[in-house]
Amino acid sequence: MDFLIPLIDFLQNHWLILAFLAPMFWALVNIIDVYFVGNVYKDALDGTIIAGLFQILPWTILIFFLKVNPGRLVNINQTLFISLLGGFLFASSFYFYFRALFSHNDAALLQIIWGLTIIVVPVLSFLFWGERLSLYKYSGMAIILSGATMLSMSKGLKAKIEKSYLLMMSGGIVFLSLSMVFENRAYANLAARGLGNQGFLIGFLFFSIGAFLAGIFFAIVGKRNPWPLIKKYLKILLLLEGISFLGNFASQGAISMAPSVSYVAAVETFLPAFIVLFSLLILFYFTYIAKKQGQIVKKIYQEQVGGLWVKIIATIIMAVGVYIIS
Numbered sequence: 001m002d003f004l005i006p007l008i009d010f011l012q013n014h015w016l017i018l019a020f021l022a023p024m025f026w027a028l029v030n031i032i033d034v035y036f037v038g039n040v041y042k043d044a045l046d047g048t049i050i051a052g053l054f055q056i057l058p059w060t061i062l063i064f065f066l067k068v069n070p071g072r073l074v075n076i077n078q079t080l081f082i083s084l085l086g087g088f089l090f091a092s093s094f095y096f097y098f099r100a101l102f103s104h105n106d107a108a109l110l111q112i113i114w115g116l117t118i119i120v121v122p123v124l125s126f127l128f129w130g131e132r133l134s135l136y137k138y139s140g141m142a143i144i145l146s147g148a149t150m151l152s153m154s155k156g157l158k159a160k161i162e163k164s165y166l167l168m169m170s171g172g173i174v175f176l177s178l179s180m181v182f183e184n185r186a187y188a189n190l191a192a193r194g195l196g197n198q199g200f201l202i203g204f205l206f207f208s209i210g211a212f213l214a215g216i217f218f219a220i221v222g223k224r225n226p227w228p229l230i231k232k233y234l235k236i237l238l239l240l241e242g243i244s245f246l247g248n249f250a251s252q253g254a255i256s257m258a259p260s261v262s263y264v265a266a267v268e269t270f271l272p273a274f275i276v277l278f279s280l281l282i283l284f285y286f287t288y289i290a291k292k293q294g295q296i297v298k299k300i301y302q303e304q305v306g307g308l309w310v311k312i313i314a315t316i317i318m319a320v321g322v323y324i325i326s
Contacts, residue, residue, distance in 0.1 A: 022247045045218060066201055100172070106304060118262070125260070133260060180264065273312075273315040
């Protein structure tokens with residue numbers, strides 16, 4: 001596995017690449033989720049449980065890369081708990097994510113509002129750890145936020161943003177932001193132990209355990225048996241969660257390497273742009289290649305490109321903000 005060392009060293013000096021890979025992979029996941037919400041899942045619990053349980057998959061691969069003596073983990077129990085808690089909160093945010101999708105199956109709209117983590121993450125980082133950023137960094141985040149507020153210019157999009165929808169989204173935003181802040185602290189503590197790349201690997205694996213436990217928690221509380229659904233759609237779920245793993249891995253890597261977790265939250269606001277791009281490609285396929293086939297799929301993904309120009313302009317404005325903070 002020595003060939004991975006140059007790649008890891010490169011990414012450590014280019015965290016922005018990892019930060020952009022995360023929303024790209026997550027956009028693919030969102031595109032598939034849109035189909036599952038419209039045709040497979042019964043409600044938000046189904047999606048939350050399955051997404052949480054599949055977070056344990058990284059252990060089947062990454063455990064072979066772990067070379068740290070277990071004895072060295074004894075003195076970092078608190079850090080490991082923080083990492084595990086971050087994973088639990090991350091998977092718990094899926095519940096609000098899926099509830100919002102069941103309310104309006106528009107993943108691009110959802111992710112634009114989800115981007116408000118760029119406000120919550122810096123606030124939480126300051127409250128928990130006393131992190132302060134320079135004024136122009138905050139101005140870049142403000143510009144990114146202004147892109148999200150452009151939703152009000154589209155009557156079609158504005159009509160979807162009811163009070164109940166915003167309440168659902170606010171729950172997910174808080175849980176996800178807490179997860180990012182806790183994981184950032186866990187990775188910093190592990191790095192301070194001199195564990196190098198192994199520190200990130202340990203933190204990510206405990207993050208995965210926390211997310212898996214959240215899946216079990218929602219299954220027990222919701223009195224759901226996810227096995228019949230998993231068995232029926234196993235192949236596509238493996239693909240879905242495999243892509244999700246790549247997004248999570250890229251995001252956690254960016255969090256561990258970036259100068260501030262707030263920067264990662266800002267870059268990940270580009271997720272809606274990738275959703276719109278992939279949705280346009282799907283619509284192109286079913287319109288000009290498959291033609292009359294896949295009408296249900298076309299209907300679902302047409303909703304993703306509603307208010308297209310507003311979403312494009314909002315993305316451009318957010319890109320200016322990212323340029324400032326990077």
